[in-house]
Amino acid sequence: MTKSSFRNIAASILALATVTAAADCTKAITPIDKTVCQTPELTKLDADLNHLYTALRPQLTIGAKARLLTQQRTWLALRDKTCATADAACLQHQYADRLDQLEAINASAKAADDKLDDVTPVYLKGSWKVTAIHDPAGRGHTNPTALKQSLEDEELSPPGSTVVAAPGELCFPPDPCGDMAWDFPPLGKVASGSAIIEQLGLTPATRALRGSSGTINSHYLLIPRPDGSLWAAFILCGPAVGQDCRTAAEVWTPATPDARVFPTHFPSATYK
Structure with a gap:
């Protein structure tokens, strides 16, 4: 040399x-x-x-x-x-x-379970209000008891609740905040992506924020929408345990001026 x-x-x-x-x-x-x-x-x-x-x-x-x-x-x-x-x-x-x-x-x-190689900053910030349930596969017939149980199973708050986020954290008041890191893969590369794509009317190229805590991917998958809201995807089942299950989403609407997703400008394929 x-x-x-x-x-x-x-x-x-x-x-x-x-x-x-x-x-x-x-x-x-x-x-x-x-x-x-x-x-x-x-x-x-x-x-x-x-x-x-x-x-x-x-x-x-x-x-x-x-x-x-x-x-x-x-x-x-x-x-x-x-x-x-x-x-x-x-x-x-x-x-x-x-x-x-x-x-x-x-x-x-x-x-990360090893040294981090991707230094792209991805985060959620501000306060968000859970304003609705998007359940196209259920044709609007959502059983309240089944919805409550499904949200509890997915550790999501019910409609009317507030979600608070900061870089590295996700909070469902009054519970303590938890550590949360995010990346933003296309749904076509997410384990549960095919069901989300089909039942929520999205495409494989649609980007989503995928949470991870510790070295394990969490179940939180947030899909940015053109109006500035987020869809928090979850599995919604009928009154009988394990029956009539489909993919639905909570609608999170910005509740404070600082509520945003970073990167602000996702690829155009996000909004499909």
């Missing part, structure tokens, strides 16, 4: 080890760095971001570390472009968004 090759490898390792999150307040030259260093709230957000970024790296594969570094540099460029006037409120929004993304990646790393 040539000396040049050794230098290239060393440079690559050094680049991967570089944390590009924190502002160096001893060398704050740019207006943005000065604002971050002179605003206590931003100084804390910057420190929190740097701490989370640093703690996340050992949980990643070598390739994922490189992708996370690229992601971080892209975010810094976006921060600087979006907040070119160094407005504190603008910067606070940018830092909050990036912290949400890193929290989501961290949740995925904790749920």
Whole structure:
């Protein structure tokens, strides 16, 4: 191996080890760095971001570390472009968004059974109201007792309830929040996808948020809809145990301004 090759490898390792999150307040030259260093709230957000970024790296594969570094540099460029006037409120929004993304990646790393290779941040945020039951295969004839039992079996709250989410968490008040990581596969690659596709009138390319907690995929499967709501798919059975079972969905409607799914722009195949 040539000396040049050794230098290239060393440079690559050094680049991967570089944390590009924190502002160096001893060398704050740019207006943005000065604002971050002179605003206590931003100084804390910057420190929190740097701490989370640093703690996340050992949980990643070598390739994922490189992708996370690229992601971080892209975010810094976006921060600087979006907040070119160094407005504190603008910067606070940018830092909050990036912290949400890193929290989501961290949740995925904790749920993985090995080092995480996919650093795509996927998360659910805000408060959602359970507003309806979508049961096309049942033709509207849903037995209340059967519905109650099916929702309890699936650990879902009944209509009228509130669901609260944050990156890495899913909460059904008043019960304690639980850890939750998400990815967003097409339904055609989900174990129960064929029944969902057929009975809810979707396509194999339709994307869904698939939850995982620990190293086990959870039963939570959330399908974003064009109106901003989510369908929480579940198995709904008739009054007799194990009979007349079909796929239905709870409709979760945004209840707070911050209620959203990230990535915000899913592929167009999502809404089929």
